[in-house]
Amino acid sequence: MLEFLPYLTTAFSKLFDLQSLLLAAAACFGGLVIGALPGLTATMGLALLTTMTIHMESSDAILVLICTYVLAIYGGSRSAILLNIPGTPSSAATALDGFVLARQGRAGEAMGMATMGSVFGTLLGIMLLAIITPPLGEFALSFGAYEFFWLALAGVMLSGGLSGNDPVKGWVSGLIGLLVATIGRESSYGYERFVFGMTELSAGIALLPAMVGAFGFAEVLYVMRRKMNASISDASDRVIPRIADILKLRWTIVRSGILGTITGLLPGVGEDIGAWTSYALAKRFSRTPEEFGKGSIDGLTAAETGNNASVPGAIIPVLTLGIPGSGVAAVLMAALIIHGAQPGPLMMTTDPQMIYDIIAMLTLAVLGILVLGLGLTRVMVLVLKVKDTWLMPVIAVLCLVGPYAIQSRFFDIWVVVAFGILGFGLRLMNYPVAPLVLGIVLGPILDQNLRRSFTLADGDYSPFFTRPISAVLCAVVVLMILAQVGPTRRLGQNIAQRGLRAIGRRT
Amino acid sequence: MTPDVSMMRARARDLWAGLGWMTFGAAIAAHATSMPIPRHLGATTITGPGLLPFMLGTGLALLGAILVLRSVRGQAVPGPDDEADPATVSNRRSFAALVLMFGYAAAFALRQPFVLCTVIFIWAFVILFNWREAWGAARLRLVAGALVLALAVGFSVEFVFENLFYVRLP
Known part of the structure; x- marks a missing residue:
């Protein structure tokens, strides 16, 4: 029952030395700045930092990356509230109410509640990570080639279907990512695909340069496209929230924390969907839904709790299945692999300590949100x-x-x-970039397991559809495709409209 | 931006992009069929190296066809970029940034002196995008400020990468 305790104690004891604490503090501050600045996204920041921490001790590098990840997702709320520009895509829902509150002279209150939402959201996510990861990891040990093929395919489909506003474009992006992953010498027979005589391509396209290009280089071009003159709101009111105000929002926090974690858990879906679904759920349960979008503290807290709860949620499939829950988690997974960890089903047996190390690092990052989030309001106004x-x-x-x-x-x-x-070209044409990166990460898993499955099947392809987990994952893929086909799509839209009308009547 | 204009934009773009994906996907699928199957190593048609690229190419061509069909039927989905006010964005700014960044990347890849290239790149970038907004003495401050930033970044990046990460820069 309590066999996890020694692991957890070891994990926390490793962090309590001066070097680790200083590194964590620096990474938390860096993450806050990365998240707050509208031109820098969490994915871009993490991809850049992975390249810069490559020569560090692996535990230190992972600590830096985890703290940066958590604080960057939280930091996005700063520019969302003060400038009406989400610092990261995951804080777009925060801007809806946060900026209205700032215009009402309540920027400090908004930042305070956003901080508390992020703190409790991350803590709930960590608790669920600690509860879900060990059994899910053990369950994943029963996965074979068939299941991993479907899981990789479902990951790309889910990411493509949910990360933009047009699933077809998301899937195009995911397929391009999968195609990029096929470049170079394939593992079964050593045949060089799409190399066209270029020796540099024999080893394939390296993940990190591709990620930094797709998120960093492209982001610079995209930011320079805007002729932006945003004015910053005043933030001189009270920042530290009252306990009574937090208690009033306890159910919003709990609901958003759980929903955010579950959303983060879905392969490739990510923190922004976590924020939007939590926001929608909070509106659904609110006694004053008409205030949402007009300066609702409830809505703001839900969005911030949801996006930060998605961070531990997105790490769960990395640790248990070797499949990232979001674009940022994909970068983190690449970093873990570079630093010698083996994210995936074998982690629970080969390196269980790593799971608890990550739990301890996430907890330290929560402390970073609390201290820096409530203490550096003026500094962040200057940074912006x-x-x-x-x-x-x-x-x-x-x-x-x-x-x-x-x-x-x-x-x-x-x-x-x-x-x-x-x-940059994909973004201009409204194609999401996250499925592209997920495709590059999942491509080798999909390729190897598809061919391994065909070899194992030996002419009988029924295991693709009859093994229980395969059948469920296959159903997810088929349903996602059917949802885009004419009559089925119209049926889905009718059901959704009826649901919305029912909600409207209730409220 | 009126809904009609944003829909027209989305339709035109989806039509051309869809045709592009169809062509690209078909080319990939055709190329995949020409990949050899190492039967002497036990490979079959479905375990050969061309299977996945063929499936992905076909899938891409199909999705391209869906985009074209939707565009022709007027069912394109406008995105945030279609609905953006043209007065707030400028493709010329992106193009100028791309030219500067491409030039810097080329100089780096062709092993030109790192600090010199970085200083020139950052200085030119800052000047180019701020020149119009500054007048008189402000322009002098801009030129000096950009130089200070460029020198600070050039030397500090070189120091960090060469002395702390042991990476040899050109």
Whole structure:
């Protein structure tokens, strides 16, 4: 029953030395700044930091990345509230009510409640991570090639279907990612696919340069496209919330925390969907739904609790299945692999300590949210005054130097540029980029397990559909496709409209 | 941006993009069928190296066809970019940034001196995007400020990567 306690004690004891605490503090501050600045997303920040922590001790590097991840997702709320520009996509729902509150002279109160929502959301997520991960990890040990094939396919389909506003475009993006993963020498027979005589492509496209290109280089181009002159709101009112105010929102926090974690758990879905679903659920249960979008503290807290609860949620499938729950978690997974960890079903047997180390690191990051979030209000207002036109060239330099530093390959610089242009082009045409990256991560899993399954099937393909988990995952994929086919889509829309009308009548 | 204009934009873009994905997907699928199957190593048609690229190419072509069909039927889905006010965005700014970044990447990849390239790149980038907003003495401050930033970044990045990460920069 309590066999996890020694692991947990060891994990926390490892963190309580001066070097780890200083590193965590620096990473928390860096994550807060990355999240708060509208030009820097959590995915981009983490991809850049992975390239810069490559030469660090693995436990220190993972600590830096986890703290940056959590604080970057939280930090997005700062610019959402003060500038009406979400610092990260996951804080878009926060801007709806946060900025209205700031305009009413309640920016401090909004930031205080956003902080508490993020703290409790992350804590709930950590608790669920601790509860779900060990049994899910053991359950995943029973997965075979068939299940991993379907899981990888369902991950790309779910990510494509839910990360943009058009599933077809999301799937196109995911397929391109899967195609990119097929470049280079394949593992079964050593045949070089899509190499066209370029020796640099034999080993395939490296994940980190592709990620930094698609998220970093492309983001610089996208930010420079805007002619933005946002004015910053005043934040001189009380920041630290009253306990009574937090208690009033306890059920919103609990609901959003649980829903955010579950949303994060779904492969490739991510923190932004966690925020939006929590926001919608809070509105559904609110006694004053008409205030949502007009400065509702309830809505703001739900969005912030939901997106931060999605962070531990997105880490659960990384640790148990080797499949990331979001674009940022995909970068984290790549970093874990680079640092010698083996995320996936075998982790529970080969390295259970790593799971508890990550739980301890997440808890330290919660402390970072509380201290820096409530203590650095004035500093963050100053940070938000930095102009994009001064910040972006520095980011561009890091986007090119960071990936080069991993293997000192000049070819990787061109990979960054190519994926930067591809990512920018996709964004201009309203294609989500997260499925592209997930496709690159899941491509090798899908390829190897598909061919292994065919070999094992030996002419009988029924296990693809008759093994229980395979059947469920296959049903998810089929339902996602059917949801886009004419009559089925119309039926779904009718049901959704009836549901919305019913909600409208209730409220 | 009126809904009609954003829908027209989305339809035109989906039509051309859909045709592009169809062509690209078909080309991938055709190329995949030409990949050899190492039967002497026990491979079959469905375990050969071309299977997944063929499936992905076919899938991409099908999705492209769906985009084209939706566009022709007027069922395109406008995205945030279609609904953006053209006065708030400028593709020329992105293009200017791309030219500068591409030039810097090329200089880096062709092993030109790192600090010099970085200083020139950052200085030119800041000046280019702030020049119009500054006048008189403010322009002098801009030029000096951009130089300070460029020198600070150039030397600090070189120091961190070469001395702490042991990465040899050009």
